[in-house]
Amino acid sequence: MKNKKFFFEILIKWNRNENKREMPWKGEKDPYKIWISEIILQQTRVQQGLNYYNRFIKKWPTVNDLANAPEQEIYKLWEGLGYYSRCRNLITSAKYITDTLNGKFPEKYADILSLKGIGDYTAAAIASFAFNQPYAVVDGNVFRVLARVFGIETPVDSTEGKKLFKELANELLDKNNPAEYNQAIMDFGAVICKPAVPLCAECPFHERCIAYQKRTVEVLPVKEKKIKQRTRFFNYLLVEQDGNIYINQRTDKDIWQNLYEFILVETGSLVAEKEFLHSSAFTSLLGKNNFKVNRISKIYIQKLTHQTINGRFIHIKIKNSKANLKKYKLIPVRDLKNLAFPKFIASYLQD
DNA sequence: AATACGGGGGA
DNA sequence: TCCCCAGTATT
Numbered sequence: 001m002k003n004k005k006f007f008f009e010i011l012i013k014w015n016r017n018e019n020k021r022e023m024p025w026k027g028e029k030d031p032y033k034i035w036i037s038e039i040i041l042q043q044t045r046v047q048q049g050l051n052y053y054n055r056f057i058k059k060w061p062t063v064n065d066l067a068n069a070p071e072q073e074i075y076k077l078w079e080g081l082g083y084y085s086r087c088r089n090l091i092t093s094a095k096y097i098t099d100t101l102n103g104k105f106p107e108k109y110a111d112i113l114s115l116k117g118i119g120d121y122t123a124a125a126i127a128s129f130a131f132n133q134p135y136a137v138v139d140g141n142v143f144r145v146l147a148r149v150f151g152i153e154t155p156v157d158s159t160e161g162k163k164l165f166k167e168l169a170n171e172l173l174d175k176n177n178p179a180e181y182n183q184a185i186m187d188f189g190a191v192i193c194k195p196a197v198p199l200c201a202e203c204p205f206h207e208r209c210i211a212y213q214k215r216t217v218e219v220l221p222v223k224e225k226k227i228k229q230r231t232r233f234f235n236y237l238l239v240e241q242d243g244n245i246y247i248n249q250r251t252d253k254d255i256w257q258n259l260y261e262f263i264l265v266e267t268g269s270l271v272a273e274k275e276f277l278h279s280s281a282f283t284s285l286l287g288k289n290n291f292k293v294n295r296i297s298k299i300y301i302q303k304l305t306h307q308t309i310n311g312r313f314i315h316i317k318i319k320n321s322k323a324n325l326k327k328y329k330l331i332p333v334r335d336l337k338n339l340a341f342p343k344f345i346a347s348y349l350q351d
Numbered sequence: 352a353a354t355a356c357g358g359g360g361g362a
Numbered sequence: 363t364c365c366c367c368a369g370t371a372t373t
Contacts (some may be wrong), residue, residue: 041368048359048367082357085371119370139368159352186368195366196362223365225353253372255356304357343358 007149007182008174014192014204017183017235021191024054026183031105031130032063038122039086046190052081053302063105066090069096073348075340082343084258091118107131120166128178136169137182141189146172148193151210155224159248188269213325227306233270234311236345237263237285239325241318245336246328255304260339265329269298270310284324291318315350 007350023046025037036056040049051264060066066074078087093115097105103287106112108128113123124135136142143165154161174181194198200212206249211217239246239262247262250256265281275284275297297313336349 038368043357043367043369045359045367066354080358082359083369085356086369089370117370121369125368137368140366141368145365179364190368228354253355302358306355306357 002170003332007172010204011184012174012177012180014188015180016290019184019187019191021187023048026050027325029130031126033057034126035105035349038125038223039117041294042079042122044081049081052097063097067094076338079346080343082141084256084306085104088258092116093118107137108141120233125182128182132179134173134175134178135268136166136173137186138169139186140164140223140224141186141193142169144195145189145193147184147203148211148217149209150218151214151220153220153222154220157223157225193345203329224259229306231308233267234309235265235267235276236244236261236311237265237311237316238288238313239263239316239318240333241330241332244330245333246325247339248328248332255307256342259342261341261345265327286316286318288323290320291316298346301342309344
């Protein structure tokens with residue numbers, strides 16, 4: 001197939017006549033705002049990211065505002081959104097742009113790409129939306145639309161597949177109109193060529209879609225990799241002492257990096273309450289007699305992509321500081337609301 | 352090349 | 363339950 005012009009012609013026509021999708025960052029030209037929206041939307045549904053974006057832009061309208069904001073406030077706003085390294089990278093790049101680039105967002109694709117937290121997709125999105133440069137976005141929508149319309153069975157999560165789809169995407173791109181084209185193909189994937197139950201009946205590619213003709217819409221795009229799941233058991237100790245409570249900031253190479261938590265005792269399996277309270281992992285932290293267990297929650301479950309967390313919260317009051325808690329930080333209970341916690345903990349604290 | 356990284360929503 | 367979502371960084 002030499003002439004692929006039909007693709008952007010049909011797509012742009014659909015976009016201008018049928019596409020009713022509206023989002024606050026659509027048509028935005030400020031690279032800072034586009035950047036924020038794109039980072040928030042990485043692996044995140046528009047519906048989920050919408051409120052975060054609006055609060056973010058309202059609170060920090062420019063890259064300079066963001067660079068000078070207290071980090072904990074930024075994490076607090078990001079709380080519950082997940083993939084917290086995005087927030088870390090946002091902070092790093094905001095400071096870099098403000099301090100080293102004099103607050104001017106880079107315009108060259110390679111320079112945009114070099115920023116922390118920005119990969120192929122986000123660099124193409126910013127370059128095209130903000131500066132109308134001819135770089136095709138390749139996100140989950142694009143993989144799906146192209147795999148179906150062109151009947152491509154190469155797994156999209158293989159090295160070969162990523163290369164193939166990226167090349168095809170750049171061939172198909174309307175070079176004179178990259179911003180509209182990129183926006184259109186993602187809207188099209190989200191609205192018509194959806195993952196499940198796509199609207200083939202009203203699809204303008206009806207006549208040309210290979211997958212539709214071959215009845216393979218359901219199986220495309222192909223993914224080959226499966227994720228491994230593991231189950232973990234968290235016992236959180238909420239240890240209070242005269243209106244203060246012990247907390248910990250997660251720093252290990254693990255989930256929820258940089259977020260706060262309470263005193264964590266992780267066990268290899270589900271341990272009964274009574275047994276846990278007699279375990280050395282527990283008693284060695286608190287000593288034998290200077291504490292009182294006030295309440296133990298039920299087991300809460302949080303599903304992550306690679307892990308299932310089973311956890312309980314144990315409320316404890318202590319009177320003196322004999323406990324072996326030096327590695328934790330003691331803060332007033334009323335200050336908890338300023339810290340960013342994993343959703344798992346934040347939703348427990350809500351109740 | 353493979354894997355980890357959150358949380359939510361739809362079927 | 364399983365799959366997917368405006369992906370990226372690390373090993």
